[in-house]
Amino acid sequence: MTERETAIxxxxxxxxxxxxxxxxxxxxxxxxxxxxxxxxxxxxxxxVDVRLAEGAVVSGRKIGLTSPAVQRQLGVDQPDFGVLFADMDVSAHAEVPMSRLLQPKAEAEIAFVLAADLDGDDLSPADVRAAVAFAAPALEIVDSRIAGWDITLTDTVADNASSGLYVLGEARLSLDAFEPRAATMRMYLDDVLVSEGDGAACLGDPLNALLWLARTARAYGEPLRAGQVVLSGALGPMAAVTPGVTVRAEISALGTVSATFSDKEAS
Known part of the structure; x- marks a missing residue:
């Protein structure tokens, strides 16, 4: 075994x-x-292989570090991606379980659900747009296994892109009815505005982020598949959440998505 393999x-x-x-x-x-x-x-x-061996089911991917504001917060300068599992989707939960989280923060995002695989040799913006079944408002609850969020790009990539949980709102809009780049976002913690931004903050267009992911995932041998959820990246700065707080994001035509965090600390 090489020194690098030992380090990995x-x-x-x-x-x-x-x-x-x-x-x-x-x-x-x-x-x-x-x-x-x-x-x-x-x-x-x-x-990921450990989780799959335990019976977890992949539900999609998340794109991280697409917002310049979030990049500044974390001191990095390029996107990354992680794997979503079905048990990360807490959309149907009355409360987000703090017991599953260590250092949670919330981000408002546009989620895309795919109607077709994205596994072609030379994927184009048109290919990506055509593959989207619909967009939905989303909250990504990012988390870090790294103490104090003291991360570089290497740290967050290794840590499955600082993944945690996610919540999808009820709206479902096709891209004929909704233009992601034109979206505006406001996110509140208990009715206090803590973050705002727009679609252009996400690599210039959330569909650019999806195209980056599709190409990168294919290059790593795990292309995006029909039916998967893609969290396309933060539309503005993330905000730390605490037990008992309610997070609400308003994303223009997509409407509102919200989550209340349980008042029990992680144990």
Missing amino acids: GAAAERLLAATAERRPCAPVRDLLGPVDVDGAYQVQRRL
């Missing part, structure tokens, strides 16, 4: 232990370095 294995074990023990861990960049993105995706793949 050690990073995966550190993140798995943090998840199992419900205790944030030190960053993994001391093992991988700050710029080994390919190695970080190999760590992510190991974490």
